[in-house]
Amino acid sequence: MMKKLLAFVFAAFLASSVFAQEAPDALIQQVTEEVLDIIRKDKDIQNGNTQKAIDLVEKKVLPHFNFPRMTALAVGKDWRKATGTQQQQLVGEFKTLLVRTYSNALTGYKNQKIVYKPFKMAAGETDVLVRTEVLQPGSKPVQLDYSLEKIEAGWKVYDVTIAGISLVTNYRDQFGQEVRNGGIDGLVASLVAKNKSLESNLAKADKK
């Protein structure tokens, strides 16, 4: 009995560590295909139901993102000036903003295909770039790259780059400007205000 239990625990341990060590390119491919599959079948999302797209992103995509790291990257050198509470506020608001705006982009899905570029990784590497390309009929392919870092919980995305534009560091100058004008609290306040205005737009759109 004890032997069986041990074997089970050992197997579970093995399985979990295999999961945690899943290759970053395989992770990106699996999550992308899963999400696209859902969108292809979901007429509501295709017709612009942002709330449904947000729910999908929160359920399927967010667990693979490292938002504290993303926020720290976006804020840059001012990050260390922020207190623990302020950092938490920033992470929360930035997450809301990114999820809102880019879930919306998912509703524009029209038969695009994703090509996964060849991926090589040295043993023991903990910071990698997974490169993909979005193909759409009648337009040039768009480069879509994910930066991932390996932390205890496994590989987590900390930056997404579209056509060379980092969605995270593209905020750095805007955030820096807000901090110069109103300190960290000023930045938190303008993110809160931005998210509120997006929320009310969403509510208006739902009424239509």
Next chain:
Amino acid sequence: MTGMCRALKLCAIRQLVMGGLLLAAFGGTAWAEGNPRDPYEGFNRTMFSANEVIDKYAAKPVAQVYDKATPLPVKAGVGNFFGNVGDLWIGVNSALQGKFGDAGIDLGRLAINSTVGIFGLFDVASELGLEKHEEDFGQTMAVWGVGDGGYLFWPIIGPRTLRDTGGWVVDSYVDPVWRARPISARNSMVALRFVDIRASLLPADKVVEEAALDKYAYIRDAYLQRRRNQIFDGRPPRLDD
């Protein structure tokens, strides 16, 4: 000087550039604490606001009508046609940057798409695996070691660094579309290409509106990142965080 000015367009562009620089020189001081990559921010923000108005009342509505009224195959054909016209100059720029393999691909694309692809309406070369490149004279100058020279925002033309404004003048000067005759045909083609490009940006509009705290800065930083990516052909060295 007058010889170069014979092409009225080039003359107008030069005046615009010179005027812009002068304005920028005076306007720039107002933003003392600003971004080192955006030394002419005062001037740029003024131009950006002007462009927002032009876009809202002219460019965007026209692009929206074009986007709705034109079937996808036609839109693809239009994009492919102008893409094909550009491949020769792209090939020249690949060669000027020492990328002779790429230059060969660019010319191969031109040959295939102009013939099998029926005057470039179909991008057969991409189907055959000859990938399209993005090159222009601004990138060539960057590879040669010319620095950005600061960010500029032009009405209608949009964002360009100082170097890329110069590059754009050269690109336009050799552009077969600008050289097409009769003038009426040239004007229609220039207008169609403009509308086609604007229409291709429509999906991005909403994302930018929603994502940006400061739309001007969001577009500026996106442009600068994208240019850097183009100059390094999609593999820019990492910047230290």
